[in-house]
Amino acid sequence: MTDFSITKAQFDLPEGMIYLDGNSLGPLPKAAKSRVAQTMSDEWGEMLITGWNKAGWMAQPTKLGDRIGRLIGAPTGHVVLGDTLSIKLYQALAAAVDLVPERKVILTDSGNFPSDIYMADGLIKALGRGHELRVIAPEDIENAINDEVAVLMLTQVDYRSGRMHDMANLTAKAHSVGAVTVWDLAHSAGALPVDVKGCNADFAVGCTYKYLNGGPGAPAFIYVAPQHVENCQPALSGWLGHEAPFAFDLDYRPGTGIERMRVGTPPVIQMAALSAALDIWDTVDMGELRAASIELSERFIKGVEATCPMLTLASPRDPEQRGSQVSFAFDQGYAAMQACIARGVVGDFRAPNIMRFGFTPLFIDADDVDQAISIIADVMQNELWRDPAYQTRSAVT
Numbered sequence: 001m002t003d004f005s006i007t008k009a010q011f012d013l014p015e016g017m018i019y020l021d022g023n024s025l026g027p028l029p030k031a032a033k034s035r036v037a038q039t040m041s042d043e044w045g046e047m048l049i050t051g052w053n054k055a056g057w058m059a060q061p062t063k064l065g066d067r068i069g070r071l072i073g074a075p076t077g078h079v080v081l082g083d084t085l086s087i088k089l090y091q092a093l094a095a096a097v098d099l100v101p102e103r104k105v106i107l108t109d110s111g112n113f114p115s116d117i118y119m120a121d122g123l124i125k126a127l128g129r130g131h132e133l134r135v136i137a138p139e140d141i142e143n144a145i146n147d148e149v150a151v152l153m154l155t156q157v158d159y160r161s162g163r164m165h166d167m168a169n170l171t172a173k174a175h176s177v178g179a180v181t182v183w184d185l186a187h188s189a190g191a192l193p194v195d196v197k198g199c200n201a202d203f204a205v206g207c208t209y210k211y212l213n214g215g216p217g218a219p220a221f222i223y224v225a226p227q228h229v230e231n232c233q234p235a236l237s238g239w240l241g242h243e244a245p246f247a248f249d250l251d252y253r254p255g256t257g258i259e260r261m262r263v264g265t266p267p268v269i270q271m272a273a274l275s276a277a278l279d280i281w282d283t284v285d286m287g288e289l290r291a292a293s294i295e296l297s298e299r300f301i302k303g304v305e306a307t308c309p310m311l312t313l314a315s316p317r318d319p320e321q322r323g324s325q326v327s328f329a330f331d332q333g334y335a336a337m338q339a340c341i342a343r344g345v346v347g348d349f350r351a352p353n354i355m356r357f358g359f360t361p362l363f364i365d366a367d368d369v370d371q372a373i374s375i376i377a378d379v380m381q382n383e384l385w386r387d388p389a390y391q392t393r394s395a396v397t
Helices: 004-008 030-054 055-073 085-099 114-127 139-142 165-174 255-263 267-282 286-308 333-342 364-379
Strands: 079-081 105-109 134-138 150-154 182-184 203-207 221-224 325-329 347-350 354-358
Touching: 004 114, 030 055, 055 079, 055 203, 055 221, 055 255, 055 267, 079 255, 085 114, 085 150, 085 182, 085 203, 085 221, 105 114, 105 139, 114 134, 114 150, 134 139, 139 150, 139 165, 150 165, 221 255, 255 333, 267 333, 286 325, 286 364, 325 333, 333 347
Parallel strands: 105 134, 105 150, 150 182, 182 203
Antiparallel strands: 079 221, 203 221, 325 354, 347 354
16 A cells, blocks of 8 residues: 655655645655766766666666556556657657548647647648648537547646546547547646556657656657557657667668657656656555545645635536646636745646646645645735735746
C-alpha cells in the first residue's frame, strides 16, 4: 500500500507553502539534487563524451520510457522520451494521418490545449494534402466521429476545467468507423490510472514536468501501439531515429520499433532529474493515488463552496468525470490567485476567468487542503484581491 506521508517527505517543498500547482510544474524531488550533481560531476565531468557509453546516456530515453509506460498502461518497449510535447504530438499526428491516407478530417475539441491545435494546423499546411482540422465542442465529440474522420486527436483531461474524456469509449468509437486515435496525456500521466494498451489507443503523448516531477523543460514522451510501431513513418526524421545513427548515411532509414520516434540528442541532465522523480513513482500504486486524489479534491470543493459563494465550480462535479485538478471561475480570478499565492497557497490562472488547483497526493494531504481553504476564504471574503499589487499580469499566469 502506498504511504503518501513517505512520498511527501521526498519532495523539497518551501516552508509555509501549500503547493496546489503540481498539475503545471511538479515540485523538486530531494534526490534530484544529488542525482543531477552526480551526472554533472561524475559523468559529464569525469567521463566527458565517453559518458554516452559508460554512463548509458544514449539508452536513457527508452529505459525511462518503460518506467513511464507502467504509469500509462503501455507494454515494454513502446514508450520513448525526448524533445517537447509539441514535437511528440506532431510526430504522432503525422504518423496517424498516414495510416488513413484516403481520409482528410482530423477531429478535435475546443477544450484541447491550444498548442495541440497549433501543431495540427501547422502539419496540415506542411502536408498540403487537403486535410481539415474539425474543432467542435467537447460534449459533441462522440456524435461527430464518423467515416470522414482520419484521426481523433484529444487531450484526455481538459487543462482548464479538468473535464475528462472516456478514452476507452471514444477510442472504440473511432476504431468502429476506421479512424485512429492520438491522445495527449499531459494532465493524465501521474494524475490518474491510464491504460493505453487496454483502451487500444493508437498513439499517446505526454510531458514529464507536471505530475511526473521531472522539472522545468523535462522531456516529453510518445507511445506507439504494437500494431503500428514497426510501420509508422516518422515525419521528423532525426538522426537518433535512424536505423544506424553512427553510420552517418545520407539516406534516412527508420530505426526498429519505438526507436524510430526519437529525433534529437537526449537531454541528459534533465533526464537525471526525471530518473530521481521516477524512483518515487516506482513505489506508487495508481489506483491508490486516484482514490486519494478524489478524496482531496472532494474535500476542497466542499470547503471552498461552503466559504466562498462568489466562486463557481468550473470542473465536473462528479469526480469520475474529472482529472486531478479543480477549477473555479471568478471574474477577477487572476488577481484573486495572486492574493492566494502571496499568502502561501499556490495555484494558477487560465484565461479568461479560471482559478486552477491541482491535487497530487504524493505531496498534498488533508491538512494542506484545510489550510488552503481557510486562506482562500480569507482572500475572497475580505476581497484582498482588490489590492493594486495583484492586478498587473505577469508573462506567465
